[in-house]
Amino acid sequence: MKTIGLFLIQIREYLILSLLVVISFILIVSNDNTQVRYLRAVAVGFVGAIQSGFSAVPNVFEIQKENEFLREKNIEMSNEVSALKEAKLENLRLRKILNLKEKNISGVIIAKIINKSLIQARNTITLNVGETDSVKINMPVITDDGLVGRIVSTSKNYSIAQILYNRSLSITVKGQRSRVDGILNFDGSGNLVINNVPKSADVKAGDIFITSEYSNFFPAGIPVGTVVEEGNLDNLFKKIIIRPLVSFTGLEEVFVLRHLPEMEKVDLESSYLKK
């Protein structure tokens, strides 16, 4: 007995390592339970408060790139401004004629990005809206250009959204012109790809892909990206590389859509698959 005890003491490092490795694997496979969500909410609230203080500090590598982007945007904007001024005046005149009231957009929550977090290719953004603003987990995040991502964690005043460049996010999409279906993923090397598309599918460079009605999390019809190129996977299938419509470089404000998955449908499908 004493020998066994001594032996166990001798190999205690390996025993602890094995135990921790087992715990890690258990955690990896049982990820989305209530306790984990609660822990995330607490952590997001705490870190969000700190991040909002740092949000004014710029990324040293991005400053130059952002400057170029902003200069180009500035030229575009000044052209647009003059056109918009005209349009505004015209709009006012027409509103007066039609006697319309200003519309309130009730389907979206406007949010400011207070942090962009790059933790080992798990790209997320932290937003300055949370449960008090009716933000809930799984709500889609968009801009006027297209889809940004999905809310994965919330606290009272902050929330975290996975963006398209996140390996954990898969989106059911379809071609706007060709109606070809597929699942969009981030491949980790900087590209958004749709794998296993039949070779015969009619897809051309420049085609726009939108969210599909088969998606459990996103409403159908949100623009996601355009086709950049196609590549062969095997004799039967090809992969399509997509460039997102949203530019994540200069992204500062987003909209959270008040849209939640139809749980009845999700539950029915997952319970059928478990059978």
Next chain:
Amino acid sequence: MYLTSYLKYAAIFIVLIIVQVSFIGYILSIPNYNITPDIVILFVIFLGYTRGHITGMISGFIAGLILDILSGSFIGLLALSYCVSGFVAGYFNTQLKEMSSKKSSFIGIIFVCTLVAYTIFYVLYFQGSSMNLPDIFLKHILTTTLYTSVFGLVFALLFNRFNFKKTL
């Protein structure tokens, strides 16, 4: 005595995690490449190196778990990677005890342990993706390891200047 030093380590970890999540990942990440220096792992390696296997892996596991929770993604993956890295750093603990001079190859140890951690992390993380192993190694494992090691260089210089025997 032990309690005081462990509380001190816990406080350092909290500060490093906050800086990593709210500052480093945002300010020093290289756009388009998804590379971020990891200052938390440097302290895990330091603890494994100076305190041995057990402190290294337990501190690595806890720090990794906290970062996993904050990342909003797979929970347990960084915990596993940091834990093994802390354990590997513990192997160099004996070497430290045997050393008579202050010369240390701490930067080499940082490189090896970071490489181990990120190999585990990225190989598991990219399971099921279209990326092949050489691509994962070159674009993610090696780049993150090198970027972290550059930061580790500063850490190692400070470590060499510091009378590390006090930490034993």
